[in-house]
Structures are given as C-alpha cells and as structure tokens.
Amino acid sequence: GEQVEQLPSSLIVQEGASVLINCSYTDSASVYFPWYKQEPGKRLQFIIDIRSNMERKQTQRLTLLFDKKTKHLSLHITATQPGDSAIYFCSADNAGAKLTFGGGTRLTVRP
Amino acid sequence: DTTVKQNPRYKLARVGKPVNLICSQTMNHDTMYWYQKKPNQAPKLLLFYYDKILNREADTFEKFQSSRPNNSFCSLYIGSAGLEYSAMYLCASMTGRDTGQLYFGEGSKLTVL
Numbered sequence: 001g002e003q004v005e006q007l008p009s010s011l012i013v014q015e016g017a018s019v020l021i022n023c024s025y026t027d028s029a030s031v032y033f034p035w036y037k038q039e040p041g042k043r044l045q046f047i048i049d050i051r052s053n054m055e056r057k058q059t060q061r062l063t064l065l066f067d068k069k070t071k072h073l074s075l076h077i078t079a080t081q082p083g084d085s086a087i088y089f090c091s092a093d094n095a096g097a098k099l100t101f102g103g104g105t106r107l108t109v110r111p
Numbered sequence: 112d113t114t115v116k117q118n119p120r121y122k123l124a125r126v127g128k129p130v131n132l133i134c135s136q137t138m139n140h141d142t143m144y145w146y147q148k149k150p151n152q153a154p155k156l157l158l159f160y161y162d163k164i165l166n167r168e169a170d171t172f173e174k175f176q177s178s179r180p181n182n183s184f185c186s187l188y189i190g191s192a193g194l195e196y197s198a199m200y201l202c203a204s205m206t207g208r209d210t211g212q213l214y215f216g217e218g219s220k221l222t223v224l
Contacts, residue, residue, distance in 0.1 A: 004153070014150065035211060043115075044215040084222075089153070095144055097161060097205070099213065101153040 002027040006090050006102035014110050017080055021105045023073040023090035030092040033066065033073055034099070039086045047088075048075070080109045117202050117216035119198040123221050124196075130189040132219045134202030142187040144213065146179065154201055161187060192223045 034049035146154040
C-alpha cells in the first residue's frame with residue numbers, strides 16, 4: 001500500500017524565517033495530496049492541497065510544489081509566526097477516498 | 112457548521128472490556144472515517160463508510176467494528192480492549208466518494224489499563 005514519508009520530523013525557527021517541509025510517497029496511483037495542520041490541543045485542519053495534474057499551488061504564505069516524476073512534494077512557509085507552531089501532515093489519496101498520512105513535522109516558531 | 116463532534120473525548124477502559132466511540136457530523140457528508148493516532152506516528156486509517164458501505168483496512172479488519180445508523184452518526188467499537196489500543200481515535204468526514212478535504216473531530220483519547 002501507499003507509504004508517505006516526511007522530513008524533517010521537527011523544526012525550530014525564529015519568527016520571520018521561512019521553512020521547507022519535504023514529503024515523498026510511493027504509490028504512483030495517488031492523485032491528490034492534501035496537507036493538514038494540528039495546533040496544540042486542536043483538531044487537524046486542512047491547509048492546502050494539490051492534484052497530480054498541477055506542479056505548484058500557492059495560498060497566502062504557503063506554497064506547495066509537486067514533482068510527479070520523483071513522487072515528491074514540498075511545503076514552503078514564508079514569514080513564519082508563532083501561530084504557525086503546529087504539527088504539519090502530508091497525505092496522499094489514490095482517488096479511492098483512502099488518505100495515507102505521513103508521520104508529521106513538528107514546527108516551533110520562536111518569537 | 113463544519114463541525115465533527117466526537118464522544119467521549121476521554122475514555123478509560125480495562126483490558127478485555129468493550130469500548131464504543133461515537134462521531135457525528137451535520138454537514139450531510141457521504142463519507143465518514145476512523146483513524147487511530149499514536150504519539151509521534153502518522154494517523155492510521157482503520158475503516159471508512161461511503162454512505163452505508165463499510166470499508167475496513169485489512170490489518171485491522173478483525174479488531175474494530177463500526178456502524179452507521181444514519182448519515183450523521185458513525186461509531187467505532189472495540190469488543191475487547193488491549194493495551195495496544197491506547198491511542199487517540201480521530202473521526203473525519205468528507206463529502207462525496209472521491210478526493211476532497213477531510214473535516215476532523217477533536218478526537219477521543221482512549222487509555223486502556
């Protein structure tokens with residue numbers, strides 16, 4: 001079945017810095033890649049997604065890049081704020097409504 | 112209202128006893144999911160319903176049962192809890208059957224003693 005790997009597992013940055021979270025998957029049948037964020041004590045929340053027919057998607061301070069050939073995604077967050085501190089999860093969906101998650105990246109943004 | 116509600120939020124169970132977790136959503140979503148989440152691990156899909164059709168993952172097939180009496184509710188049932196079942200159980204819902212955004216509940220934290 002699908003396997004999703006995320007790196008790094010944790011990041012600590014100063015406010016204002018940019019961060020990059022990498023994600024790789026194994027199943028070439030996966031077509032949809034949503035990302036979720038979990039702030040301390042809160043539920044997982046959708047933040048951005050990309051489909052396999054796209055290479056890039058941007059929303060506010062988030063940019064998501066997708067490389068179908070290498071089965072790799074990267075999430076770029078610019079101008080980080082303490083409120084961005086959370087665990088970020090990459091996931092992959094093979095259009096069968098089954099989402100496989102990566103292990104998460106714990107981001108800490110220090111003021 | 113884009114809220115998925117889970118009950119109970121915290122559950123303490125003895126080894127060998129049954130556990131029933133409940134999830135509800137009022138968004139009229141077709142698909143409802145149960146994930147198991149342990150600390151520092153990825154959420155693991157246990158099963159999901161599309162409408163009334165239950166799909167269970169092969170490696171958890173015999174460990175978890177579920178029912179969906181109507182579109183809004185979905186339960187997760189453990190017949191005999193073991194220590195390894197201690198985890199956060201996340202319910203999520205999605206409209207349709209294809210790819211799309213999942214809406215998650217806050218989770219039910221199960222501790223088995």
